[in-house]
Each structure stands twice: as structure tokens, then as C-alpha cells.
Amino acid sequence: MTSQKLSSIPKTARLLAALGLTLSTSLFVYPSASQAGKNDAAIPAELQGEWLYGRISSIQYQDQITGQSAAPNGSSDRFIVAANGNYQRSRLIQISTYNCASNLFIEEKGKISVNDQQLTFQPTESSSKGQICNSGRTYTGKNTAKPETYKWSIDKNEYGQDVLLLETSDGQGQAHYGRPQ
Numbered sequence: 001m002t003s004q005k006l007s008s009i010p011k012t013a014r015l016l017a018a019l020g021l022t023l024s025t026s027l028f029v030y031p032s033a034s035q036a037g038k039n040d041a042a043i044p045a046e047l048q049g050e051w052l053y054g055r056i057s058s059i060q061y062q063d064q065i066t067g068q069s070a071a072p073n074g075s076s077d078r079f080i081v082a083a084n085g086n087y088q089r090s091r092l093i094q095i096s097t098y099n100c101a102s103n104l105f106i107e108e109k110g111k112i113s114v115n116d117q118q119l120t121f122q123p124t125e126s127s128s129k130g131q132i133c134n135s136g137r138t139y140t141g142k143n144t145a146k147p148e149t150y151k152w153s154i155d156k157n158e159y160g161q162d163v164l165l166l167e168t169s170d171g172q173g174q175a176h177y178g179r180p181q
Helices: 003-007 011-018
Strands: 051-056 073-080 087-097 100-115 118-132 137-142 148-156 161-169 174-178
Touching: 087 118
Parallel strands: none
Antiparallel strands: 051 073, 051 174, 073 087, 087 100, 100 118, 118 137, 118 148, 148 161, 161 174
């Protein structure tokens, strides 16, 4: 390449070329004023990644005759959000009283949409399975998960770690999610 041709290339491109790197061009489309703020595919960076909620009851039941402990009560919700809005989510709920343990496990995949402080999980596929009171009665289902919308915010806990707060649209329920360690 001649020095005249080289000087016509922007400085950044010359630097990349000197380092043996190539520069490819991209087409940028800027939204019109009527489309500003309507980028549904954009997931805020602070929502991306893995989030986990879990709680186990401190009350444990024990069979007075056998001495066997019942399975604990608890729930867990784990999801991973990609920058393009795809998500994977796994939830478990287990309820135990004396010799009766019931549980429900749900796995789903889909898209998350964010509109201001509203976050909606829109499942495209799901599976669920459960058991009712150790009775052998089981439940399985496919694609039964429904869309869920929450108000969301991110705060810091006392250790400076991110905490995601999801609140139901009626304001009656909320859960605090952290990043897995």
C-alpha cells in the first residue's frame, strides 16, 4: 500500500492494520424519534447473567416412632438471562409435614422482555413434574408455564453485592435474588 493510500485511511484503521488486525464495517441503524425507548430486545446489563433465590424452613419434622426426619420445606428459583433476552429458569417447591412430602419442579426456556421497571418472563417451552404426599401420585406436564410479569429493581446488600428484587404486579409478593457464589 502506498503512503498516499495509507494516509487516507483513518488513524484507528491504520493502527489496527499495523497490529495485523482487520477492521470490518457494520451498518448502524438509529431509531427514529417515534421508536426511541422501544428496544424490546435490549436487556439491561445489570439484569444479565445468573440469579438465584432460595429458602429452606428452619422447622424440621421428625417421626416419633422411627426417628426419621422429614425432608425440609423450601423453595428455589434460578434463572440465567442472556443479552438477547433468552432465559433458562428452574424452580423447585417442596412442602413436608410429618410423613407427607410434596414437591413441584419446573424448568422453562423463553424470552424476557423489559419495559421500564416491568420484567416479563415469556416461556416458549417448559416441563414440570411433581409428587403429592409420598403417595406415588405424580404429576408431569409439558408447556404449562404461563407468562409472569414483575416489577424489578437492583440494590446492594450489606456486603456490596447486587440484589435483584422481583415484586408481583399486585405488590403482595416479593423475592430477593442474589448472584451465585
